[in-house]
Amino acid sequence: MKKKSILVLLMAFILMLAACSNEPASNESNDDPASKDDAKVEGEITVWVHPYTGDAAKEEEMWKEIVANYNKDFPDVKVNVETIPWSNRDQKVLTALAANNGPDVFYAIPDQMPQYADVGMLLELDPYLEDGDLDGFVESSLLSTTWKDKKYGLPILQEAYTFFYNNEVIEAIGEDPAKLPTTWEEFDAWAAKAKEKGFYALNYAGGGSMNGTIYPWIWQSGGQVVTAENEVKINNADSVKAFEMINNMYEKGYIPEDSITASNHNELWFGGKMLAILGSGIDLTLLQKEGTFDFSIAAPLKNKEQLTYGTTGMFVVPSNSDNPDAAAQFVKSVTNAENQRIFNTVTQYIPTQEEAKDIFDSNEHMKQLSTYTQYALPGVIHPKGRAIMPFIQSEVQTMMAGDKTPQEAADAAAEAIEAELAKP
Template sequence: MRKKAFLLMLVLFLGIFLVACNSDGEGDSEDQDDTNSEDQEQDDEEASNDEESSLSGEITVWAHPFTGEGDAEQEMWDEITTSYEEEYGVTVNFEQIPWSNRDQKILTALAANNGPDVFYAIPDQMPQYADEGMLLELDPYLEDHDMDDFVESSLVSVQWQDKTYGLPILQEAYTLFYNLDVVRDIGEDPDNLPETWEEFEEWAVKAKENDYYATAFSFGGSMNGTLYPYIWQAGGEILTQDDEVKINDEKSVEAFEYVNKLYEDGHVPEDSITAQEHNEMWDSGQIMASMGSGINLQILQEKDEIDFGIAPPMKNEQQQTYGTTGMFVVPSNTENPDAAAEFVKHMTNSENQRKFNSVTKYIPTRESAKDIFDDQPYLSQLASYTQYALPGVIHPAGRSIMPFIQAELQAMLEGEKSPQEAADAAAERIANEIN
């Protein structure tokens, strides 16, 4: 059993949950169970020819607040749920739940068999739930569904062990935002921002010569936006879905070496080892480039104090970056799996992605819905980068291994370990966690 807080909660809840689970787990509705009944044979045949007509009853949908605009969000949800009800004849009970303690709330509700039929999940939740049999596999519902329109990278976060457990509704793409006044001051061209590690390091040297930090590192925070993108850009991995620990492979160690050199050469602030953010230094013009996404863009545009430019995600062997993916999933113990699965498909179709992401300002996961940003150059630019965005480590232990990696990375930056030693120590701790 993996040693993580999630499974401590399952000790309390899983027994009840398994009793409550749908016994076949295939998403068949109750009126299709008795296929041997002569009286219902004709009705079942008609239902198979017209799947929508078999949907009935009601479903409960849980989601979180995505903006501070409550009225606009509610109007958006009303439009989406009403269009579903009108098309399928199923009543939708929509409930907005807070982000805080969401894992506990969801697990408790599912274990008591009074949870939602559809709920919003993020990449580090999905594999935990799926690995314990708590999510409905959606592949049987997607055979005739247009999946090619989804950005390929957005599907990474909804799949565990080659099965699909959700459909994505939003993405982000983190990349470097440059202070163009600093770029000009170091004698570089704002229209040709660095695209490779080598180019960035050349600019970093010039930035230091002119008393600027090249970039902000916040290694006191999540590895998703700090170390992981460098590992992916080097062609490395952290942990695979087959439990292969790869963080200390040759390519992954290149990332440790690169960030260590940036720190040792003074290209990042001295407190980067434990810092959570460097917003004040960025705002005051001390930093040339800072990692950001849509929320950072919104802040920069509202303040209108920094002349900025957005660079493509960097590459070494590969061009990659981090970007979370939000999805809707269906618990395996739902009493109305067909209707729930159809809602997930309905919620993530192109039309409703336009509605949802126009309000929330996230990036649609369907290419056809990205036209909502056609008149917004910066958001359109970020939307074009989601093809490079990975959602983190898709593994039940993805969340719990991060502190181990962080600790070893910090030890390296403090000079206590070499990059290889730090990566090896992180690999050993990961292996102990998953075994």
């Protein structure tokens, strides 16, 4: 792609971020995408990754092994792997692409992908995908790599948020760790018993991301926030049930008093004052490290649906890559089962290739957690998914403070989202 074209796209995107606009720009397609069977892939590519662990030396060896596997099929491609910090990654990518010296492949998360794809900054990967290329992936992991029915990335890692229970608290309320709640009604019954015995039932970080607070409840109730077609559904009957659930837990004291603005409840949890937390693999690591009490992991709760939140990490190719064929093939290679085993053994994330989950065969808890990615949604996949979060958070907080009913809070959130989507 010519430098002038990508600059136009990037200027449009930067304006979109600043003014929260949603005007799509055209995406130039590459002619004759290459597969390893019908064209020679050669040249050089640069891959931007992040520090996924605290061990830089181990990660360097990991990438050497992954690149070596890629070069078995494409020996004439030189791969330069560069590690960039997590902080300000959006700005760094945008600045580099605007200067026409950005990477050929980079790591992205679900709320970045649709923003980039919607203004034509990403290469469509469908022309590079052959029969069977997607067969091994967990179906839910592909949701975040797709925008308007086009594939713009392939996933390498997933998480799955679910309930972790303190077995000592379970026994204190007269219940059995072998019979954990599976529905909203069952959990509510346990929550009431926990309250009676002086425990909180659950954490609720109202000052954090909606992904770890109200969104899982919305999805479980059968609701949605906003669709790719800009249909706002956060205030429909199903979604409002999630607002009611949160409000009910707060009014009854099932969640802590500071839940409106809290960032976490780790002190209460590790102090043995809480029945359960909604957590992920990071929380599992902390529990195993702390060793303060026995715990059990439950499947995500179900109301109308059995769903939860779990981020997806993916690799994408910018539309102005100097070597799109080699870059696309690298994305396919780095996310295949063999390389996912290498990557996720080091990083301890959950592979998105089903067969690669065998890396957890000797880790009982991670093996169990990895089975729940089938229920994991990666958030609100929309170019404005990140921008609308503060509106929702504000209305949920107002509801919890007692100033609005659940329906009023949901209606106000819907109004704010619609106004955001209508901005020119």
